[in-house]
Amino acid sequence: MTYAPSPAAVLRIERTIALYPEKPAALLPVLHVIQEESGFISREAEVWVAAKLAIPPIQVGEVLSFYGMLRRAPGGRHTIRVCRNLSCHLAGAEDLLAFIGRSLGIGPGETTPDGAFTLVTAECLGNCDRAPCLQIDGLDQGPVSRESAAALIEELKAHD
Amino acid sequence: MIENGLALLPHDDRSWRLEDYLARGGYEAARKAITAMTPEAVVDEVGRAVLRGRGGAGFPAGMKWGFVPRGAAGPKYLCVNADEGEPGTFKDRLILMRAPHRLLEGMLVAAYAVGIPKAFIYVRGEYARIAVRLEEAIDEARAAGFLGPSVFGTAFGLEVVVHLGAGAYICGEETALLESLEGRRGQPRVKPPFPATVGLFRSPTVVNNVETLASLPGILGRGADWFRERGVPGDGGTRLFSVSGAVRRPGVYELPVGTSLRTIIESHAGGPPEGRTIKAVVPGGLSAPVLKPEELDVPMDFDSLAGAGSMLGSAGIVVISDRTPILDVLHVTARFYADESCGKCTPCRIGTRWILKIVERLRAAGGGPEDLDLVVRLAEGIRGKTLCPLGEGAALPIRALVTRFRDELERAVAR
Numbered sequence: 031m032t033y034a035p036s037p038a039a040v041l042r043i044e045r046t047i048a049l050y051p052e053k054p055a056a057l058l059p060v061l062h063v064i065q066e067e068s069g070f071i072s073r074e075a076e077v078w079v080a081a082k083l084a085i086p087p088i089q090v091g092e093v094l095s096f097y098g099m100l101r102r103a104p105g106g107r108h109t110i111r112v113c114r115n116l117s118c119h120l121a122g123a124e125d126l127l128a129f130i131g132r133s134l135g136i137g138p139g140e141t142t143p144d145g146a147f148t149l150v151t152a153e154c155l156g157n158c159d160r161a162p163c164l165q166i167d168g169l170d171q172g173p174v175s176r177e178s179a180a181a182l183i184e185e186l187k188a189h190d
Numbered sequence: 191m192i193e194n195g196l197a198l199l200p201h202d203d204r205s206w207r208l209e210d211y212l213a214r215g216g217y218e219a220a221r222k223a224i225t226a227m228t229p230e231a232v233v234d235e236v237g238r239a240v241l242r243g244r245g246g247a248g249f250p251a252g253m254k255w256g257f258v259p260r261g262a263a264g265p266k267y268l269c270v271n272a273d274e275g276e277p278g279t280f281k282d283r284l285i286l287m288r289a290p291h292r293l294l295e296g297m298l299v300a301a302y303a304v305g306i307p308k309a310f311i312y313v314r315g316e317y318a319r320i321a322v323r324l325e326e327a328i329d330e331a332r333a334a335g336f337l338g339p340s341v342f343g344t345a346f347g348l349e350v351v352v353h354l355g356a357g358a359y360i361c362g363e364e365t366a367l368l369e370s371l372e373g374r375r376g377q378p379r380v381k382p383p384f385p386a387t388v389g390l391f392r393s394p395t396v397v398n399n400v401e402t403l404a405s406l407p408g409i410l411g412r413g414a415d416w417f418r419e420r421g422v423p424g425d426g427g428t429r430l431f432s433v434s435g436a437v438r439r440p441g442v443y444e445l446p447v448g449t450s451l452r453t454i455i456e457s458h459a460g461g462p463p464e465g466r467t468i469k470a471v472v473p474g475g476l477s478a479p480v481l482k483p484e485e486l487d488v489p490m491d492f493d494s495l496a497g498a499g500s501m502l503g504s505a506g507i508v509v510i511s512d513r514t515p516i517l518d519v520l521h522v523t524a525r526f527y528a529d530e531s532c533g534k535c536t537p538c539r540i541g542t543r544w545i546l547k548i549v550e551r552l553r554a555a556g557g558g559p560e561d562l563d564l565v566v567r568l569a570e571g572i573r574g575k576t577l578c579p580l581g582e583g584a585a586l587p588i589r590a591l592v593t594r595f596r597d598e599l600e601r602a603v604a605r
Binding site: 049050051052054055056057058061062083085089092093096097100111114115116119120121156160169170 | 276277278308314315316317318319354358359370373391432433435436519522523529530532
């Protein structure tokens, strides 16, 4: 199967590439565009991006395996990123992470069978005055209690 | 915040916008620099302000610019380090959210001083939603003629591109940031050459932290003396101290450099909550060795913290109370560096993981003093043997936790 981004994504990608004096520099932003549209970067997409930026496919692979926010396999429709660094740890992040895991029936790094949620841990999200904090689809939440976490998950389920 | 050296305002929906920023005197300092001063005069003014880099290393900003070859042919770049990842630090987030134009104005000053026409703002992937606002601010500034081919109607122009990272702590290290920006793994480069001579796309490049740049309008607008006198000799100005952990009022406090750690924690952040006492304090982000309660009178400037055996770093203060086991703090710290070591230098790659394995074993099954000795030995084995400061940043806090809380740890791991 070959990969082809939507015309809208292609337009965004072309505009992005034009911002840089050298094409390969657009790699991370282009991968962001593709992941936003497809949810992950497939093998076929890797090859497509490599050709687009005139770099070897292995360079795309190296980058994908290095950066924690890029996905090579499909994830859930919603991603919950729970911070577990020091400030959040002091505010009960371990308990929060375990609670969310139990609520969803999955552990960190896993996706619910219905494809709704992926749960991941994060290192410091830079929101330490609102610890314990997390991000849902990139949106900051904090401080998060068991109750507010349950409410956030219910809200997402209701609109999923 | 007791003063507004950085012109930060209480959060509301409008105060970050250009119109409000202009009403507060925004872009006047950059206008003065670009329309009425020579680049050399700007560099000189910033040099006299003794502005030390706010990202962690504390290198004097004026001096860093001075290393860029003057008048050389070919492109030059400004890279803004908005990869705020040092655990316990959340000040650049505040600037990006509440005062994005302050950053843009500072970038204008820096770019004009060094003769740079193009800038990239490297924003950590976790701040993607914040980057959206930054893009809006850039659009506002461009529409007003403050960015683009002709800034304030002069021959000086500046184009700004926001570049989003994708979740790697190491990219806060300046050469790793450049590698990442060029489309590769964020692994540090061998220095020298330093970015000032061979940086982004092999061209002379200035890499400055968000807060460093946001300090420039104050220096140009009110003068180097005004800025320098707020701090201490050798470290001028005010800083944004991020305070979190066991305090009543966590937050970002803008205070003069040299304010004592105790004053920041007790007078500003309200001290520990009722019924708790302070056991340890991380004074400058997770990489800074912990201090004990009897050491909190240290002035928060680069040289004083170094004298106390720690570092000011990113000025991220994390207060640890008597209720938190140090073994937990050691575990969180060891896990972080093992996860974030980029893998390029063997002592860091292997050392951080080995330390984590030992700490995990101690937590699960206990151990003896010899295990703690081994952790210290491994930390020593990383120090001074890596290309970038991540190795040092892992080794020093781990060693400090083990050596300074040795008694507690020995009791905690005793089988």
